[in-house]
Amino acid sequence: MKEIVCKLLVIGAGPGGYISAIRAGQLGVDTVIVEAAKAGGTCLNVGCIPSKALIHAAEEFDKVRHMTAPNALGITVEAPRLDLAQTMRWKDGIVGRLNSGVLGLLRKAKVKIVHGEARFRDGKTVEVETETGSQIIRAETVVIATGSEPVELAALPFGGPVLSSTGALALTEVPQRLAVVGGGYIGLELGTAFAKLGAAVTVVEAARQVLPLYDAELVRPVLKRLGELGVRVLTGAKAKAYADGALAVETDAGKEERIAADKVLVTVGRRPRTEGWGLEELDLDRAGRFIRIDERCRTSMRGVYAIGDVTGEPMLAHRAMAQGEMVAEIVAGRRRVWDKRAIPAVCFTDPEIVTAGLSPEEARAQGHEIRVGLFPFNANGRAMTTQSEDGFVRAVARADTNLVLGLQAVGAGVSELSAAFSLALEMGARLEDIAGTIHAHPTRSEGLQEAAMKALGHALHI
Amino acid sequence: MGEFVIRMPDVGEGVAEAELVEWHVKPGDPVREDMVLAAVMTDKATVEIPSPVDGVVLWLGAEIGDTVAVKAPLLRIEIAGEGEAETPSPQRGEGARRADEGALPPAVTPLSSPPSEPPPSSGPAGPLLPAGEKGKEARPLASPAVRLRAQEAGVDLRQVAGSGPAGRISHDDLDRFLARGEEPAAMPAGLARRTGTEEIKVTGLRRRIAEKMRLAASRIPHITYVEEVDVTDLEELRATMNAARKPGQPKLTILPFLIRALVRTLAEQPGINATFDDEAGVVTRHAAVHVGIATQTPSGLTVPVVRHAEARTLWDAAAELARLAEAARNGTAAREELSGSTITITSLGALGGIVTTPIINHPEVAIVGVNKIATRPVWDGAQFIPRKIMNLSSSFDHRIVDGWDAAVFVQRVRALLETPALIFIEG
Numbered sequence: 074m075k076e077i078v079c080k081l082l083v084i085g086a087g088p089g090g091y092i093s094a095i096r097a098g099q100l101g102v103d104t105v106i107v108e109a110a111k112a113g114g115t116c117l118n119v120g121c122i123p124s125k126a127l128i129h130a131a132e133e134f135d136k137v138r139h140m141t142a143p144n145a146l147g148i149t150v151e152a153p154r155l156d157l158a159q160t161m162r163w164k165d166g167i168v169g170r171l172n173s174g175v176l177g178l179l180r181k182a183k184v185k186i187v188h189g190e191a192r193f194r195d196g197k198t199v200e201v202e203t204e205t206g207s208q209i210i211r212a213e214t215v216v217i218a219t220g221s222e223p224v225e226l227a228a229l230p231f232g233g234p235v236l237s238s239t240g241a242l243a244l245t246e247v248p249q250r251l252a253v254v255g256g257g258y259i260g261l262e263l264g265t266a267f268a269k270l271g272a273a274v275t276v277v278e279a280a281r282q283v284l285p286l287y288d289a290e291l292v293r294p295v296l297k298r299l300g301e302l303g304v305r306v307l308t309g310a311k312a313k314a315y316a317d318g319a320l321a322v323e324t325d326a327g328k329e330e331r332i333a334a335d336k337v338l339v340t341v342g343r344r345p346r347t348e349g350w351g352l353e354e355l356d357l358d359r360a361g362r363f364i365r366i367d368e369r370c371r372t373s374m375r376g377v378y379a380i381g382d383v384t385g386e387p388m389l390a391h392r393a394m395a396q397g398e399m400v401a402e403i404v405a406g407r408r409r410v411w412d413k414r415a416i417p418a419v420c421f422t423d424p425e426i427v428t429a430g431l432s433p434e435e436a437r438a439q440g441h442e443i444r445v446g447l448f449p450f451n452a453n454g455r456a457m458t459t460q461s462e463d464g465f466v467r468a469v470a471r472a473d474t475n476l477v478l479g480l481q482a483v484g485a486g487v488s489e490l491s492a493a494f495s496l497a498l499e500m501g502a503r504l505e506d507i508a509g510t511i512h513a514h515p516t517r518s519e520g521l522q523e524a525a526m527k528a529l530g531h532a533l534h535i
Numbered sequence: 536m537g538e539f540v541i542r543m544p545d546v547g548e549g550v551a552e553a554e555l556v557e558w559h560v561k562p563g564d565p566v567r568e569d570m571v572l573a574a575v576m577t578d579k580a581t582v583e584i585p586s587p588v589d590g591v592v593l594w595l596g597a598e599i600g601d602t603v604a605v606k607a608p609l610l611r612i613e614i615a616g617e618g619e620a621e622t623p624s625p626q627r628g629e630g631a632r633r634a635d636e637g638a639l640p641p642a643v644t645p646l647s648s649p650p651s652e653p654p655p656s657s658g659p660a661g662p663l664l665p666a667g668e669k670g671k672e673a674r675p676l677a678s679p680a681v682r683l684r685a686q687e688a689g690v691d692l693r694q695v696a697g698s699g700p701a702g703r704i705s706h707d708d709l710d711r712f713l714a715r716g717e718e719p720a721a722m723p724a725g726l727a728r729r730t731g732t733e734e735i736k737v738t739g740l741r742r743r744i745a746e747k748m749r750l751a752a753s754r755i756p757h758i759t760y761v762e763e764v765d766v767t768d769l770e771e772l773r774a775t776m777n778a779a780r781k782p783g784q785p786k787l788t789i790l791p792f793l794i795r796a797l798v799r800t801l802a803e804q805p806g807i808n809a810t811f812d813d814e815a816g817v818v819t820r821h822a823a824v825h826v827g828i829a830t831q832t833p834s835g836l837t838v839p840v841v842r843h844a845e846a847r848t849l850w851d852a853a854a855e856l857a858r859l860a861e862a863a864r865n866g867t868a869a870r871e872e873l874s875g876s877t878i879t880i881t882s883l884g885a886l887g888g889i890v891t892t893p894i895i896n897h898p899e900v901a902i903v904g905v906n907k908i909a910t911r912p913v914w915d916g917a918q919f920i921p922r923k924i925m926n927l928s929s930s931f932d933h934r935i936v937d938g939w940d941a942a943v944f945v946q947r948v949r950a951l952l953e954t955p956a957l958i959f960i961e962g
Binding site for chain 2: 194195196197198354355356374375376377407408409410412414471474475476499500501503505506
């Protein structure tokens with residue numbers, strides 16, 4: 074059996090793992106990374122990237138579709154046609170480019186890549202089943218970055234017409250009727266995209282509100298748009314089973330309803346991947362379903378770190394990346410500790426939602442006296458000229474010091490505001506800092522400045 | 536016949552590997568259940584690994600001195616029956632292991648225990664918050680670049696005053712904090728720095744004390760032994776006797792009782808009532824007990840001596856103590872009253888503290904230090920009761936007095952003080 078000895082072994086080449094390996098390589102740490110599937114993990118292969126590609130295509134199609142009738146812009150087109158198989162090929166091309174990009178970056182950083190399923194033999198040794206046989210890797214330090222996978226419902230096992238997000242991203246035909254079970258951000262992003270591509274979509278959510286992690290004010294423009302797209306939203310409803318082309322649902326009122334659907338997309342959450350690769354052997358401390366880590370991503374075993382989705386919420390690629398970078402620097406002997414102030418989050422719904430820091434409710438719950446400023450996009454020139462005036466920017470700050478605690482926005486294209494939001498929070502900005510910074514006109518980012526001014530009591534455009 | 540694999544157990548929190556330090560068996564050896572097979576050493580402790588089964592050793596997985604990772608196979612044992620060739624050592628939950636730890640003798644490893652349930656999660660069932668999202672309030676306000684510099688410089692930013700809006704810490708604030716390491720902190724208003732030094736010549740008594748202490752500390756390897764003494768009964772007796780004392784009788788302190796207790800104990804252990812001439816290599820045991828009493832005087836420490844304590848009653852000793860203390864403080868003590876002790880008692884009275892490390896009065900071989908009496912809760916088996924507790928901190932010349940003898944001596948003194956009637960009973 075072949076044996077490799079290295080300083081750092083990273084298990085999983087998702088966003089957390091590959092960043093960790095690249096950074097370690099840059100710092101001269103002798104690093105090996107093991108990946109069972111394709112480099113880039115969930116995010117790049119079956120998550121963020123392909124879903125954004127599909128969402129983009131759906132938006133383009135939807136725009137054009139609405140130009141078949143006379144409209145405000147005065148553009149008319151013939152009825153557009155969609156070849157979803159081609160769309161998917163285009164999407165796969167992007168994924169492929171990024172795959173090889175990640176591998177290239179790893180190679181450039183002199184990281185050894187081992188393809189295959191890793192299995193722990195003991196705290197410092199991993200066995201990998203590769204195409205060319207078994208490979209033993211011994212490392213001084215191990216980073217567990219095995220990520221997460223979609224949660225399956227016992228009543229709706231994946232397979233056939235029941236799709237996980239991965240399955241939905243591989244469809245080559247638009248289903249006529251699509252039922253989405255789980256109205257979180259993944260379900261709404263994909264549900265909206267398929268609605269724009271022409272599917273009749275029903276969203277079944279068990280909670281009182283879709284996007285239950287966001288406050289009602291932020292979700293309202295999304296709900297309005299879902300209505301315009303003809304998406305039916307059932308809240309407080311539980312999916313029971315799928316049979317004979319219909320999804321049985323117990324509604325809020327306790328009644329049984331059958332929703333006709335050719336496909337059922339189940340997006341009820343993701344769970345950490347902690348089984349099937351010998352993690353049990355290590356007997357690491359857990360925090361619920363997740364591996365317990367400290368502020369340096371150390372697990373309960375010395376020399377074993379864990380990063381990314383396997384360590385807890387929020388399960389976001391950029392959190393994993395930041396953790397991976399930090400762990401690499403710690404392994405290289407630098408003093409580092411997790412001290413991030415904000416992990417921004419984006420929903421690529423229509424319109425988009427972006428948040429960083431605390432919502433007004435969360436800030437109050439933490440005992441802060443706050444002031445809130447909200448600037449609506451219907452008072453923003455750029456929003457008007459792009460025919461998308463729904464939404465707003467909202468700033469939450471401490472009432473005593475005006476220190477910004479949180480920033481949120483909902484509106485077309487607001488995902489790009491995340492840079493300004495998290496920078497403001499990391500820099501410890503006060504409302505005056507944002508209000509006193511020139512924001513280019515005409516852009517949606519002016520909404521951020523105006524929201525800060527509004528919180529200070531002197532907004533100029535409302 | 537089957538095979539049983541014994542793996543390196545998880546020997547402690549966060550320990551990923553341990554060094555094999557002993558094999559107690561070799562291939563071919565028969566083993567019985569609970570027989571010690573090997574010993575491994577972590578940086579915390581040496582742990583013995585017992586056999587969980589009966590059988591014959593087939594294979595050893597490491598050599599002495601090898602570092603073995605936790606869960607790696609350590610040895611294989613051939614056993615009767617089915618065997619568990621690929622069964623790893625019993626899995627034990629982290630939480631369960633911790634809970635057991637206190638109850639298990641140190642040599643027992645997890646291997647000998649039955650498998651337990653999967654680890655109970657010690658954390659909240661909900662999602663783990665990223666560390667950065669907690670305790671927002673307590674975190675210093677600073678940009679990521681300032682935070683990074685602080686981490687690399689090992690500075691806790693909570694210690695740094697921020698000059699910016701809302702108390703934000705700037706690079707300049709951090710620079711100032713780092714620069715201040717070399718100079719004293721900024722002076723509070725109204726207080727001025729002082730400069731200059733004063734030289735004091737060490738003469739007279741101070742010089743003698745210095746020389747004696749140097750001699751004692753450099754020549755005598757001290758062993759200091761501290762024991763708790765329950766003086767509740769003694770204090771009661773003392774209070775009764777003081778209340779009923781006749782005119783002209785001095786007030787009794789604890790010292791005359793201690794002197795009487797020492798006299799009785801030294802009769803049994805004459806080796807401690809001795810002086811050691813280390814140049815001649817001769818220990819002189821003394822029939823007389825001359826008890827030196829370390830006494831603070833305005834000019835420094837002196838040791839007046841209660842001569843022939845063995846021939847003094849309690850009241851007599853108390854009277855002599857009072858007289859000597861007075862003489863020492865007034866500087867009227869005669870030379871012979873300040874020398875010739877065979878053992879010394881040191882007491883700081885109310886300032887006695889919890890523990891002292893007394894320096895032996897050279898050339899004696901023992902000194903008994905009295906610490907202060909304090910009322911402490913003591914568990915009597917059913918409840919806490921208030922007891923008057925006093926520590927005795929005693930040092931011995933370890934060249935002459937073994938630790939065992941020192942301990943026996945102090946324990947005997949303790950027994951007498953705890954049951955003061957014994958001090959006065961003949962025989």
